Amino acid sequence: MTTVAFIGSGHIGGTLARLAVAAGYDVVLSNSRGPETLQELVGELGPKARAATAAEAAAAGDLVVVSVPLGAYRKVPVEPLAGKTVIDTNNYYPDRDGVFPELDAASTTSSELLQEHLPTSKVVKVFNNIYFVHLRALPRPPGAADRSALAVAGDDADAKAAVTTFLDRIGYDAVDAGTLADGWRYQPGTPAYGGLYAGETENFWESPGVPTAAATVQAKLDAAQR
Numbered sequence: 090m091t092t093v094a095f096i097g098s099g100h101i102g103g104t105l106a107r108l109a110v111a112a113g114y115d116v117v118l119s120n121s122r123g124p125e126t127l128q129e130l131v132g133e134l135g136p137k138a139r140a141a142t143a144a145e146a147a148a149a150g151d152l153v154v155v156s157v158p159l160g161a162y163r164k165v166p167v168e169p170l171a172g173k174t175v176i177d178t179n180n181y182y183p184d185r186d187g188v189f190p191e192l193d194a195a196s197t198t199s200s201e202l203l204q205e206h207l208p209t210s211k212v213v214k215v216f217n218n219i220y221f222v223h224l225r226a227l228p229r230p231p232g233a234a235d236r237s238a239l240a241v242a243g244d245d246a247d248a249k250a251a252v253t254t255f256l257d258r259i260g261y262d263a264v265d266a267g268t269l270a271d272g273w274r275y276q277p278g279t280p281a282y283g284g285l286y287a288g289e290t291e292n293f294w295e296s297p298g299v300p301t302a303a304a305t306v307q308a309k310l311d312a313a314q315r
């Protein structure tokens with residue numbers, strides 16, 4: 090697996106692209122406005138990066154990251170993602186995304202909505218609960234005492250394994266958080282959302298990021314209540 094593609098190349102997509110290139114992957118970036126608007130980021134990332142349309146990026150990726158405002162999830166191309174592992178970083182914020190009654194009723198999760206939209210893909214939920222500044226600051230080599238872990242949920246074991254390998258290469262351990270239906274355990278408003286990687290400080294936005302081990306992530310997931 091050598092090419093990681095991005096549907097959405099903003100704060101989280103752009104940060105992951107930087108980590109992926111640093112780990113030796115090729116990356117293909119896309120956004121809503123077209124490849125020409127991504128040339129600055131491509132230039133920063135160097136020869137392992139290029140920009141494309143969302144459909145072209147979806148077709149090019151061995152692993153594809155969807156990192157768009159949730160309200161745009163139905164625009165994610167379906168056919169070129171068939172059979173692929175798709176990382177879902179998205180969260181539901183009604184003020185930004187519009188109201189999704191099924192999410193307000195907690196009868197499903199945002200990742201299950203993306204999985205329904207991409208029925209032939211294998212969606213894995215990860216990176217949604219870490220601020221991009223902390224995501225960029227916390228990678229560590231395998232075995233480092235201060236390595237951080239990220240929750241990974243999905244319905245396909247092979248896809249979760251592929252994402253765990255990707256995490257390891259970019260500098261993170263994984264915690265198995267179950268199926269996509271379990272993804273609510275690290276959605277906005279839960280103990281496992283955001284604050285843990287800031288050291289639970291009241292000055293979240295000023296925190297440079299605090300290493301967070303797998304046991305802490307697991308404890309936060311276990312503490313989630315509906």
Ligand SMILES: NC(=O)c1ccc[n+]([C@@H]2O[C@H](COP(=O)([O-])OP(=O)(O)OC[C@H]3O[C@@H](n4cnc5c(N)ncnc54)[C@H](OP(=O)(O)O)[C@@H]3O)[C@@H](O)[C@H]2O)c1
Binds near residue numbers: 220
């Ligand atoms: N910011 C964080 O720290 C953070 C952390 C964890 C999870 N998240 C979640 O991750 C998702 C992305 O957040 P973000 O902060 O990275 O957002 P962002 O900086 O606003 O970036 C969003 C990206 O999605 C692209 N996009 C929008 N509609 C698209 C479409 N139809 N097709 C292709 N690309 C499209 C945008 O392209 P244009 O600019 O061309 O419109 C932009 O590149 C959100 O669901 C957010 O809740 C964010």
